Amino acid sequence: MANNDSFKKTIIVTVLLCLVCSIVVSAAAVLLRPAQTANKALDFKRNILAAADLQEEGKSVEEIFSEKVISRVVDLDTGKFTEAVDPVTFDQRRAAKDTALSTSLSDGEDIAKISRRENYSVVYLIEDQGELQKIILPVKGYGLWSTLYGFLALEADANTVAGLVFYEHAETPGLGGEVDNPNWRALWPGKEIYGPNGNVAITVIKGTVDTNSNQAVNQVDGLSGATLTARGVNNLLHFWLGDKGYKNFLTNLTNGEA
């Protein structure tokens, strides 16, 4: 009988061990994928509700979402609702990379640093007895280290901010990561995105807003030590609220023409 320390046995044991481990890891990855996908989808919905401050004690995210949220697709070029794609199955992130489903942005247009803009966007409407209450818009753009993905919720006037939430980014915790700080998020509700002449006026300033200033309604405090991420947030909002983003749609919506 060959010695247990022989070269041949060592190789056989090593190969078998690698094989068993790789089967276990692959099986775990495959078996857990559906759960991961479901959790991601749930987290996406949770953040939509968080942006519009719609969470309720004792009710699940799915329950609130199906009771209150209407998903609609907007054609960003026409600014009108479209049935061209199904809001439930449409993969907006993938569409942004697909040349057939997105538009290339020039350097001047691309202030959010996203390179391409998807032609369709899924927006979320909150209605109460047929009356529009809130509009939730997906937004994204580059901060300092990463693309920030989030939701901007607006009141029914399509001008007053109801909330801003980022659900994915890789900014530094304690610096750019402070976009997630509830205290900073609390500064957003009530701010107005457009100025009197319809220009995008919402601005993340460096420092603290002077509450006596007549621009205070359009301004939000910057993030101390994270001016670059804050600038990214400012830029992405300017992009998505501008002509290449939701501006046409928001105008149409308020005029009842979306």
Ligand SMILES: Cc1cc2nc3c(=O)[nH]c(=O)nc-3n(C[C@H](O)[C@H](O)[C@H](O)COP(=O)(O)O)c2cc1C
């Ligand atoms: C390791 C490291 C991580 C940083 N992460 C961020 C960040 O996530 N967001 C950001 O704006 N600035 C970050 N900064 C700081 C920037 O380099 C820059 O100093 C800062 O944005 C300037 O903001 P201030 O003018 O408010 O100080 C980081 C710096 C270091 C050294």
